Amino acid sequence: xxxxxxxFFDFACCEGCQLQVANLGEDLLDILDTIDxxxxxxxxxEKWDQGYDVAVIEGSITNEHAIEKIKRIRERSKILIAYGxxxxxxxxxxxxxxxELNEIEAHVYQENAKHFKTVPTMAVSxxxxxxxxxxxxxxxxxxxxxxxxxxxxxxxxxxxxxVVCVECKINENICMYDKGVTCLGPVTKAxxxxxxxxxxxxxxxxxxxxxxxxxxxxxxxxxxYNISLDLIKNKMNMYNKCRELNKNEKDKS
Amino acid sequence: MxxxxxxxxVEYLTxxxxxxxxxxxxKEGILEKCELQxxxxxxxxxxxxxxxxxxxxxxxxxxxxGICSCxxxxxxxQAAEDALDFTPSPQTIKLRKLLLHYEMLDSHILHIYLLxxxxxxxxxxxxxxxxxxxxxxxxxxxxxKTCNDVCDILVGRHVHPISAIVGGFTKLPKEKELxxxxxxxxxxxxDMDATIELAKTLVFPSFERDTEYVALVSDDSEYPLLSGDIxxxxxxxxxxxxxxxxxNEFIVPHSSAKHTRLSRGSYAVGALARINLxxxxxxxxxxxxxxxxxxxxxxxxPYLNTAAQLVECVHCLEDSIKIIEELKTTxxxxxEEIVVGLNENKKIPVKAGSGVGAVEVPRGILFxxxxxxxxxxxxxxxxxxxTGQNINNIECDMKKLVPEAIDKNKEEKDITLLLExxxxxxxxxxxxxxxxxxxxxxx
Numbered sequence: 001x002x003x004x005x006x007x008f009f010d011f012a013c014c015e016g017c018q019l020q021v022a023n024l025g026e027d028l029l030d031i032l033d034t035i036d037x038x039x040x041x042x043x044x045x046e047k048w049d050q051g052y053d054v055a056v057i058e059g060s061i062t063n064e065h066a067i068e069k070i071k072r073i074r075e076r077s078k079i080l081i082a083y084g085x086x087x088x089x090x091x092x093x094x095x096x097x098x099x100e101l102n103e104i105e106a107h108v109y110q111e112n113a114k115h116f117k118t119v120p121t122m123a124v125s126x127x128x129x130x131x132x133x134x135x136x137x138x139x140x141x142x143x144x145x146x147x148x149x150x151x152x153x154x155x156x157x158x159x160x161x162x163v164v165c166v167e168c169k170i171n172e173n174i175c176m177y178d179k180g181v182t183c184l185g186p187v188t189k190a191x192x193x194x195x196x197x198x199x200x201x202x203x204x205x206x207x208x209x210x211x212x213x214x215x216x217x218x219x220x221x222x223x224x225y226n227i228s229l230d231l232i233k234n235k236m237n238m239y240n241k242c243r244e245l246n247k248n249e250k251d252k253s
Numbered sequence: 254m255x256x257x258x259x260x261x262x263v264e265y266l267t268x269x270x271x272x273x274x275x276x277x278x279x280k281e282g283i284l285e286k287c288e289l290q291x292x293x294x295x296x297x298x299x300x301x302x303x304x305x306x307x308x309x310x311x312x313x314x315x316x317x318x319g320i321c322s323c324x325x326x327x328x329x330x331q332a333a334e335d336a337l338d339f340t341p342s343p344q345t346i347k348l349r350k351l352l353l354h355y356e357m358l359d360s361h362i363l364h365i366y367l368l369x370x371x372x373x374x375x376x377x378x379x380x381x382x383x384x385x386x387x388x389x390x391x392x393x394x395x396x397x398k399t400c401n402d403v404c405d406i407l408v409g410r411h412v413h414p415i416s417a418i419v420g421g422f423t424k425l426p427k428e429k430e431l432x433x434x435x436x437x438x439x440x441x442x443x444d445m446d447a448t449i450e451l452a453k454t455l456v457f458p459s460f461e462r463d464t465e466y467v468a469l470v471s472d473d474s475e476y477p478l479l480s481g482d483i484x485x486x487x488x489x490x491x492x493x494x495x496x497x498x499x500x501n502e503f504i505v506p507h508s509s510a511k512h513t514r515l516s517r518g519s520y521a522v523g524a525l526a527r528i529n530l531x532x533x534x535x536x537x538x539x540x541x542x543x544x545x546x547x548x549x550x551x552x553x554x555p556y557l558n559t560a561a562q563l564v565e566c567v568h569c570l571e572d573s574i575k576i577i578e579e580l581k582t583t584x585x586x587x588x589e590e591i592v593v594g595l596n597e598n599k600k601i602p603v604k605a606g607s608g609v610g611a612v613e614v615p616r617g618i619l620f621x622x623x624x625x626x627x628x629x630x631x632x633x634x635x636x637x638x639x640t641g642q643n644i645n646n647i648e649c650d651m652k653k654l655v656p657e658a659i660d661k662n663k664e665e666k667d668i669t670l671l672l673e674x675x676x677x678x679x680x681x682x683x684x685x686x687x688x689x690x691x692x693x694x695x696x
Contacts, residue, residue: 012296016319016412022363023411025398026391029383037380044378062296092316095301104300116295138319138412181594199409199416200423202594204312231595238309 011059017084090242256282324614336608359400360615366393466526522617524561539568
């Protein structure tokens with residue numbers, strides 16, 4: 001059987017998710033046995049000029065050049081996987097959307113700002129159709145392998161839509177609210193095995209908000225611990241600001 | 254220079270972190286253009302930090318770069334604690350030094366094996382090496398995995414560490430975990446020895462250009478990575494608070510691009526700079542290798558930065574083992590484990606202030622600078638990354654290299670490869686373009 005042609009691309013991001021792939025260590029060689037990686041700029045000079053069976057996209061879309069490029073990749077790809085928070089939900093790049101574009105461009109690049117015209121940060125799915133999502137900042141390697149297997153086998157993969165607290169309870173962590181600090185676990189999609197809380201930190205919402213958050217119970221938690229809604233909203237915007245673009249679309253229609 | 258024409262245009266240089274182009278134009282023997290152009294999508298980190306809590310700065314800035322996320326973490330924490338006037342405990346400092354060693358090892362191994370070695374072995378990437386040099390590729394991936402595993406134990410994961418935050422660590426390694434890290438690191442010695450043997454057989458291009466080397470310096474006997482003053486081989490020494498007097502951003506007359514310089518036209522940071530300044534403080538085993546490779550005198554061949562990284566790998570591995578053995582002897586004080594989050598429980602007193610972090614990360618000295626108000630909200634942020642400081646120096650190297658190569662009758666494709674290898678030798682990290690000092694826009 002001919003090996004599927006797989007290409008990796010990066011847009012505005014830290015390239016940490018492709019590093020997570022490289023960090024699979026010798027397991028990576030088993031994956032390379034089953035696929036034919038035709039483009040991966042960070043570790044390969046080789047280029048490919050035909051179609052891709054699978055394109056794996058990292059990073060968010062932040063300028064016109066990127067919009068054109070992702071559209072061209074989509075046209076050439078049978079399957080498109082978005083991986084990492086930047087690609088799946090906009091991620092930290094979305095915080096830019098909290099500011100006026102001209103203002104933030106001028107703040108960072110002063111007189112050179114005219115060379116750095118950008119558009120509001122978008123997740124990949126806000127520009128082109130995405131077939132598979134691997135959420136998280138960075139991606140959780142076991143989930144990436146599962147999704148890749150599903151994509152190659154033509155099986156669907158559903159990102160877990162229950163909250164991080166479910167996994168956190170199974171891992172027997174003490175609730176962060178009981179330790180006196182806020183945590184976004186109660187409204188964030190699971191699937192990371194409550195990675196951050198297992199290590200004594202809080203959840204920052206990097207996998208995106210569940211599609212149907214239990215708002216009343218979340219509000220109960222906030223009032224029980226006397227936490228303002230603004231504080232939570234601001235925390236939520238660290239990764240999830242781009243969801244507002246969808247809301248605006250809905251408002252228009 | 255010979256009166257020839259030469260056009261080098263490498264679009265999206267591969268095997269570097271981030272996006273850059275090399276453009277060289279020679280017309281009738283005159284060098285008209287010689288640039289390393291940066292085409293990374295800007296991400297505006299310094300702009301986005303405004304209005305966020307100082308307790309979120311580490312989490313956000315570690316996302317500047319996946320490869321250097323532990324380095325950004327440590328520089329960010331240092332700047333934040335400086336602004337808050339918070340002094341970390343000796344145990345915390347020791348664990349942070351260990352984390353920085355892990356970062357150095359991981360990044361250097363990636364660069365040496367996956368990014369540079371293919372050039373020296375005459376192939377386009379590590380992928381063809383799987384067939385021709387299977388054992389070497391397996392060793393590289395195994396070493397990378399080990400660095401990753403010890404990072405997982407210490408801070409939850411290597412890409413975007415979890416438990417290292419302002420104030421200390423949210424989770425401290427158990428005794429069993431110290432043993433585990435020690436076991437992994439001791440096993441790594443075998444592969445490190447094999448790497449040294451491999452390195453001895455590799456031939457780097459010969460090219461010399463004397464420049465000013467900048468790195469952290471100190472008065473004690475420790476190889477300075479996490480703290481120190483800023484020093485240079487031209488005799489400069491300054492407090493980290495004065496970092497702007499080191500970087501001296503300036504505008505080039507023929508373009509709007511900003512460069513950095515100190516005592517002369519350009520300066521270099523990174524492993525080569527550190528060894529040129531602090532050779533005597535290397536671990537004896539690393540020093541032995543460094544001497545063998547000629548680092549006991551000032552080295553001015555930029556291609557040898559990769560060899561300098563190997564020397565640092567040996568240093569960081571041996572010093573990591575030493576740190577863990579010390580921690581095992583003294584024992585870890587678990588009462589130091591902290592819970593901070595957004596500091597809602599006011600564990601750390603907050604005040605208005607300004608703080609600077611200066612940390613040696615794999616590619617050179619990294620600066621973070623924050624100004625915060627009395628509620629701990631960031632008013633201004635500035636990050637100056639190693640690659641930004643090196644760009645001007647890389648271009649100066651290119652301007653000397655091209656005429657020399659032409660006079661040696663090198664062909665265009667060989668010159669292109671030499672230029673690509675030169676840029677790669679600096680291990681540029683273009684993703685770190687939070688604040689790129691030298692940005693040229695390519696139309």
